[in-house]
Amino acid sequence: MTVPEMIQFIVAMIIMMNPLGSLSIFLDLTRKSLVHEQRKTALEATLAILIIMLVTLWSGRALLALLGITIPAFRFAGGIILLLMGLSMLQSRESAVSHTSEDDEAAKERVSISIVPLALPVIVGPGAISTLIIIAGDYPQLMNKMIMSVICVLLAIGMGIMLYFAVPIAKTVGTSVIKVVTRIMGMIIMAIAVGMLADGLIGLFPMMQ
DSSP, X not given: OOHHHHHHHHHHHXXXXXXXXXXXXXXXXXXXXXXXXXXXXXXXXXXXXXXXXXXXXXXXXXXXXXXXXXXXXXXXXXXXXHHHHHHHHHTTSOOTTTOOHHHHHHHHTSSOOIIIIIIIIXXXXXXXXXXXXXXXXXXXXXXXXXXXXXXXXXXXXXXXXXXXXXHHHHHXXXXXXXXXXXXXXXXXXXXXXXXXXXHHHHHHOGGGO
């Protein structure tokens, strides 16, 4: 895995995790919580995010093989999911592919929302999971997986810091900026989705190349 490929992986994961969008959802789900409760939830979510990403990275490919799902088929399906997510972000609305309003309402009744729906599927949603499984298939070597694991640790820590300081960050950034950034990320996700769809089709039907 070259440095440009590492950077591409990092950027793709940041876009899929949508930090500012996730920040808004976190604040909404914890708006009735005290500051120390919010920060406890942020720390729990950070650990959950890390575990989910590492498990997906190291065992996602094996699970696909067990289910008889090929990488091209999964890449094509992931492209469809990302296309829907990107379209929703471009329109500044939450995607039902990622999570639903029913998930949010149920979450507010739970003692802790750090794992579901916050870590999964809000932050590490279908887009991030698809990206991790596909990238693990493209770079199956042990050293590459170790590098990606370190990147996952750094991403989880970065996301955790954002959640921990969610209130001051939201006040500084502002709602309008969050919406603009979300739309830009939506456009990038749609571009990535088109590439995944094309690669998936070529993998499924080599004669199209």
